[in-house]
Amino acid sequence: MNKILVLKKRKDFLRAAQGIRMVVSTVILQAAPRLSGSSESFRIGYTASKKIGKAHVRNKAKRRLRAVVRDVFPSMALDNVDYVLISRFNTADCKFKDLKSDIKWALKKTNKMLLGEDASSQNTEQPNTPSC
RNA sequence: GCGGGUGGUCGGAUAGCCGCGUUGCGAAAAGUAAGAUUCGUUAAUGAGGAAAGUCCGGGCUUCAUGGAAACAGGAUACCGGAUAACAUCCGGCCGGAGCGAUCCGAGGGAAAGUGCCGCAGAAAAUUACCGCCCGGCUAUAUGCCAGGUAAGGUUGAAAAGGCGAGGUAAGAGCUCACCGCUAAAAUAGCAAUAUUUUAGGCAAGGUAAACCCUAUCCGAUGUAAGACCAAACUAGGAGUAUCAGAUUUAUCUGACGGAGCGUUUCCACUCUGUCCAGAGGUAGGUCGCAAGAGCAAACCGGAAACGGUUUGGUGAGAUGAAUGGCUAUCGCUGCAAACUUUAUAUUUUAUAAAGCAAUUGUCAGUACAGAACCCGGCUUACAGACCACCAUUUUUU
RNA sequence: UGCUUUGUCGUCUAAUGGUAGGACAGCGGACUCUGACUCCGUUAAUCUUGGUUCGAAUCCAGGCAAAGCAG
Numbered sequence: 001m002n003k004i005l006v007l008k009k010r011k012d013f014l015r016a017a018q019g020i021r022m023v024v025s026t027v028i029l030q031a032a033p034r035l036s037g038s039s040e041s042f043r044i045g046y047t048a049s050k051k052i053g054k055a056h057v058r059n060k061a062k063r064r065l066r067a068v069v070r071d072v073f074p075s076m077a078l079d080n081v082d083y084v085l086i087s088r089f090n091t092a093d094c095k096f097k098d099l100k101s102d103i104k105w106a107l108k109k110t111n112k113m114l115l116g117e118d119a120s121s122q123n124t125e126q127p128n129t130p131s132c
Numbered sequence: 133g134c135g136g137g138u139g140g141u142c143g144g145a146u147a148g149c150c151g152c153g154u155u156g157c158g159a160a161a162a163g164u165a166a167g168a169u170u171c172g173u174u175a176a177u178g179a180g181g182a183a184a185g186u187c188c189g190g191g192c193u194u195c196a197u198g199g200a201a202a203c204a205g206g207a208u209a210c211c212g213g214a215u216a217a218c219a220u221c222c223g224g225c226c227g228g229a230g231c232g233a234u235c236c237g238a239g240g241g242a243a244a245g246u247g248c249c250g251c252a253g254a255a256a257a258u259u260a261c262c263g264c265c266c267g268g269c270u271a272u273a274u275g276c277c278a279g280g281u282a283a284g285g286u287u288g289a290a291a292a293g294g295c296g297a298g299g300u301a302a303g304a305g306c307u308c309a310c311c312g313c314u315a316a317a318a319u320a321g322c323a324a325u326a327u328u329u330u331a332g333g334c335a336a337g338g339u340a341a342a343c344c345c346u347a348u349c350c351g352a353u354g355u356a357a358g359a360c361c362a363a364a365c366u367a368g369g370a371g372u373a374u375c376a377g378a379u380u381u382a383u384c385u386g387a388c389g390g391a392g393c394g395u396u397u398c399c400a401c402u403c404u405g406u407c408c409a410g411a412g413g414u415a416g417g418u419c420g421c422a423a424g425a426g427c428a429a430a431c432c433g434g435a436a437a438c439g440g441u442u443u444g445g446u447g448a449g450a451u452g453a454a455u456g457g458c459u460a461u462c463g464c465u466g467c468a469a470a471c472u473u474u475a476u477a478u479u480u481u482a483u484a485a486a487g488c489a490a491u492u493g494u495c496a497g498u499a500c501a502g503a504a505c506c507c508g509g510c511u512u513a514c515a516g517a518c519c520a521c522c523a524u525u526u527u528u529u
Numbered sequence: 530u531g532c533u534u535u536g537u538c539g540u541c542u543a544a545u546g547g548u549a550g551g552a553c554a555g556c557g558g559a560c561u562c563u564g565a566c567u568c569c570g571u572u573a574a575u576c577u578u579g580g581u582u583c584g585a586a587u588c589c590a591g592g593c594a595a596a597g598c599a600g
Contacts, residue, residue, distance in 0.1 A: 007452075045452070055184085056502045060456090063152090067457040070151065096458070185592090186531095238581095238589090249583095250547040289583030341581050341589040342546095354531075356600065451530105504530070512592070 007045030007082060016045065016084040020113055022106040026094050027065070028086040029106040033114060042077040044069060048087040061087035068100050076107055078114060083107075 007013060019032025046065050048058035065085050077083065091099065 013452085047452085054501075056500095059453090059502060062452090063454095063456050067151075070457090187591095248546095339582075356530075511590105 005043040007043050007084065012043075012082055013045055013047070013084060016082045019082075020110055022110050024102040024106050025088075026091055026099050026102045027088055027106070029103070029110055030084040030086065031081055031110050031114060033081050042073070042079055043082050044073065044077075045082070045084045046087070047084060048091075052087060052089050053092065057092050058087075061091040064091065064096065064099060067096075068103050072100065072104055072107065076104070076111070078111055081114065 007016070016030045016032045019030060022029040022031075046062045048061045050058075052058060052061060065087060069085070073083075085103070
């Protein structure tokens with residue numbers, strides 16, 4: 001199992017914001033396919049703005065998102081796509097089960113839309129098969 | 133016992149599964165400008181009292197360097213001590229709050245000068261409206277002119293010490309007693325200051341968190357500082373260059389010009405010397421980066437802050453930013469039930485109040501808050517728990 | 530992370546330490562057959578907590594919020 005790659009550049013975040021946007025009650029998911037086809041795995045970024053609370057609240061939100069991503073993303077996410085998770089006001093407080101199911105649902109729906117777009121533009125992109 | 137005050141300590145615990153950062157060890161492939169990277173590990177370790185606000189002080193960094201003076205700008209401000217330093221801390225003085233323990237105070241100067249004090253009031257700073265009084269003119273009085281006065285009046289936040297007696301034409305510290313104020317001396321104290329005595333008669337209201345004056349202190353910058361390694365892009369042109377002397381003919385010495393971090397001047401010292409253009413050390417990486425004016429205990433000195441000696445231990449280092457997610461058990465707080473006691477009605481029981489030692493719960497809650505170069509403070513936020521001492525009141529002995 | 534600045538009716542702004550003013554918006558009325566324009570009236574604020582002062586929007590200190598700069 002490979003390590004999960006993390007987005008670090010502001011440019012990448014801006015590009016992800018141009019893509020598909022999925023809003024659920026606890027979190028916002030953004031996704032955009034990468035243009036250069038060389039890289040293999042998906043990448044992911046986390047955002048927690050000052051709006052949701054002070055520093056320790058933001059850290060906690062990001063940590064919980066990371067915990068969910070570790071469980072969910074390796075088996076479900078698509079290759080060659082950049083995802084961005086934006087935490088909302090209740091991300092740090094809500095129950096972990098709810099957060100997990102929300103993200104699962106959002107990811108499934110987003111992937112469907114991405115595959116639809118790719119089929120129309122005739123780019124063959126296969127879903128990542130569970131490795132372990 | 134109730135409700136208070138001061139100082140201090142702590143700020144959930146244990147176990148399981150899955151993960152993250154750093155370091156150590158082992159392995160793998162690739163070979164770069166440099167540094168990386170990946171995998172494994174029954175190896176070690178990983179957030180606070182405020183890590184916060186960024187409000188003071190210091191270390192360290194660069195601005196090439198040191199010293200002196202003046203100006204500008206800023207900070208501080210009762211006294212003594214502590215400290216590397218401070219706006220911090222300790223002790224004391226004075227003023228204010230409280231029955232008290234105790235708490236609060238930017239607490240120098242208003243006879244160096246300038247400004248301001250709305251409305252009201254005669255007058256807001258060398259005051260005279262009403263009034264009181266003497267004199268002159270007129271003369272029953274009233275009135276007019278020239279003075280004296282600060283007792284009384286109104287206004288206001290504030291009106292030239294207060295109160296009583298004497299005194300006077302009327303008055304006035306004009307005189308006296310008491311109180312307040314100021315000055316001097318003596319005593320106590322290192323001092324702020326306090327007490328006593330004597331004298332002055334009151335010296336001209338407030339405001340300096342208005343300008344200002346006095347005393348003391350202060351250069352700017354802020355680890356994204358700064359040092360090093362360094363891809364890509366790129367490294368050009370005009371044409372002998374301040375003056376004098378010496379020679380070794382491209383060097384030295386002196387003069388002149390320029391620069392030296394708030395501004396100006398002086399001294400020392402250093403760098404620099406024709407013009408245009410330009411590459412800066414950018415992307416990226418490494419260092420800076422954690423043993424410290426540090427922590428704990430004992431003893432000694434000191435009234436205390438604090439200082440000294442000895443011993444012990446020393447364990448974060450991220451950079452889209454690690455220290456977590458879930459579960460179980462326990463702890464703590466609240467709530468409810470049940471229980472115990474008391475009172476009332478009634479005698480199956482119900483209602484009310486108090487209690488919390490023990491019991492139960494598919495119950496609720498478990499604060500403030502996340503290191504970012506490092507220390508000393510201050511300020512602000514904080515569920516709750518514990519310890520010591522002190523004072524008020526009530527009860528008992 | 531470091532640094533700097535600013536907070537006044539719903540909005541945009543004034544105000545030497547001395548009654549918080551104006552415009553737009555809102556509400557009510559007049560004008561009109563009705564609406565607009567116009568006119569009159571009215572509601573409404575000094576971010577917050579303390580201090581200095583006789584008296585603070587203003588001066589000083591702490592807090593809160595917002596904006597900007599460096600990258």
